[in-house]
Amino acid sequence: MTKQTNFRTSEIKPNANISVPIGNILLTEAFFELFGLSRLLNDLKTKGIDLGKLAELMVAYKLGDNFSILRCHEFAMREPVRKHMGLPGFNVKTLYRAVETMGENRELIIGHFRRTFMRMYGPEITDMIFYWTSLVYFGSEPELAARGHSRDGQPEECQVTIGISQLAKPFCVPVRMTVMPGNTHDGKHMIRTYGQVKDVLSEGSMMVFDAGASQKDVLDGIVNDRRHFLTRKQLNKSDDKLFARFSTEEWECLDKEKEEYCLKKAFPSRVNYYYFSGELYELEMKGIEKKIGKKLREAKSLQEDLEKGKKMKKRYEIDNVLIKADIYLQTKLSGISDEEALRILREKEVTGREGFFCLVSDADMEPLKARSIYRDKDVIEKLFSSMKSDIGIRPIRAWTENGVYGILLIGFLAQALVSVKRLFTKPASSTATKFITDSMQKLTLTVERGADGRERRILSNFNPLNISIMRSFGLLSET
Structure with missing residues (x-):
């Protein structure tokens, strides 16, 4: 058988x-x-x-x-x-x-969760991380929906902005959420987001957030509440001059193998932590080389079409029958070599800030500690990525504000x-x-x-x- x-x-x-x-x-x-x-x-x-x-x-x-x-x-x-x-x-x-x-x-529901969690772990909590993002919105356009700077890959659509306050490591638990119109600036959103958690934080707690919300009124408010801030500084021309004078002998060496250096400059109300990273420099320069290579190929393609009298590619046209436009394009490739073209593109793309960044805080600390605290901010960026992709909060389809x-x-x-x-x-x-x-x-x-x-x-x-x-x-x- x-x-x-x-x-x-x-x-x-x-x-x-x-x-x-x-x-x-x-x-x-x-x-x-x-x-x-x-x-x-x-x-x-x-x-x-x-x-x-x-x-x-x-x-x-x-x-x-x-x-x-x-x-x-x-x-x-x-x-x-x-x-x-x-x-x-x-x-x-x-x-x-x-x-x-x-x-x-x-507000009642999230507040209850926050208070309950903080009662369990409150004495151990020192740092809070803040972050904001936008979510594309499809619906009947309540007041929350507005067109603004999109961080959701949908620049032409209505959106809302959402802010999260999350406890820093080792907890990494979100405890507050704010929702505002899609055109709200991070600085304005930060005032509201911070205002909803400051009552449960102890003195000396560190508030960590990105450069978009580092406005003077935000920073002053945190300091007046006897708490600290750490954020990334928006660079300006005076910073460019400082970067141009960069010297490994004058800057403190943090890691010789990775070519990491720091220059700490103290002011009456803040401390600037200027960093240079060889790894970051190499990464950014590779990105620039890739970008200028793409631009050169695009210019050469257009030059070839112009020389052969070919019809202009659609990406150069205005795709609207109600708009009439006469567009004339020419390139600078005639009479110059590829090396010269790359030099022109490189001069345009390289800013002198490659490999550099600056953190600012009201607290005087070791450069390695400041950088470590700020780098831990990536936990909230991962949280938003998780909420968008895995939890699936986007796109928002609701027809009332309470529905949103x-x-x-x-x-x-x-x-x-x-x-x-x-x-x-x-x-x-x-x-x-x-x-x-x-x-x-x-x-x-x-x-x-x-x-x-x-x-x-x-x-x-x-x-x-x-x-x-x-x-x-x-x-x-x-x-």
């Missing part, structure tokens, strides 16, 4: 078993319980379905599939999900109303949960958001129905990462 080695698809029989991803739901419930968010949300809605349960559902779904509210409702209506969360059948409009309610009460606030609040809570996971769970501390959420999403609840109608519920697809995460939240015993 021949032994069967292949699975015969013809023998597959349908059954009534159902499997749903459950890991992110379990974790979201534990997160909301730990920080008292469910009780807070339930107090905001006294009739109908618990707002806390609806919020847990939407945050968990954001961590998993992160599609639309409509798709979230479809997921919620799956019987195992409804039974697990104790939800009755409801219309998708219930979720839209829940989003509006959450958006309307965003609600959608962003759900994304904020989802990201806060991931950050708390990393803090609580050592194996997840250096793991990307996508791998963390995927690991939890793979944890599956299967409802197996027997011939007698009885149900058996089975959790499957455990792995070392989701086991560690669930144990850190008390969902699994250590044995």
Whole structure:
């Protein structure tokens, strides 16, 4: 008799078993319980379905599939999900109303999370990092939507700006979110963002942020509150003169092998930390060489077309039938060699600032410490990248301001949960958001129905990462 080695698809029989991803739901419930968010949300809605349960559902779904509210409702209506969360059948409009309610009460919800977390770790917190970005918006254009400098790759679209306050290392947990119109300057946004967290920070805390918000009124306000700031300085002509006089003998050597040097200049109200990095210089010069090579190739292509009398390429035209324009182009390549052309391009592109940057602070510290604190700012840049790509807060599609606030609040809570996971769970501390959420999403609840109608519920697809995460939240015993 021949032994069967292949699975015969013809023998597959349908059954009534159902499997749903459950890991992110379990974790979201534990997160909301730990920080008292469910009780807070339930107090905001006294009739109908618990707002806390609806919020847990939407945050968990954001961590998993992160599609639309409509798709979230479809997921919620799956019987195992409804039974697990104790939800009755409801219309998708219930979720839209829940989003509006959450958006309307965003300050209360985020403030509650921040105060609860700070009570747990407050005495250990010293530094706060601030960052702002833009998100493209599609909807009926509430007042929040405006055209401004786009950091979301959509310069022609309406956008909103979002600011996050995040605790510095080792916590790296976001504790505040501000949302303002898409044309808001970082300096103006910083005043509001900082104003919402300064009451919970101790004296001497360090505020770290980028050059866009380093305005005098911002810096003066931080110092008047008896706190410190560290930011990148916007360079000017006097800095260019200083860079032109750069000398390895006059600047302090930080790392001889990497060619890192620093010049510290103290003023009555601040200290400037000027840095030069050989690695940064090489990186920026490679970028310039690549850029000028591309410009030379473009100019040579145009020169060739002009000499052959070819039709002008579309990228040089105005693509609008209502606009008439006579465009005449010529290049400077006639009579000069490629070497001369590259020299002209290089003189234009090289500024003398290559390899240099400057940090400014009201605190006098060692240059290595100042640079290390500022470099740690990248944790919030990674957080925004995670919120945009993995959590999926962009693009924003909502038709009211509270809807915009609600959608962003759900994304904020989802990201806060991931950050708390990393803090609580050592194996997840250096793991990307996508791998963390995927690991939890793979944890599956299967409802197996027997011939007698009885149900058996089975959790499957455990792995070392989701086991560690669930144990850190008390969902699994250590044995």
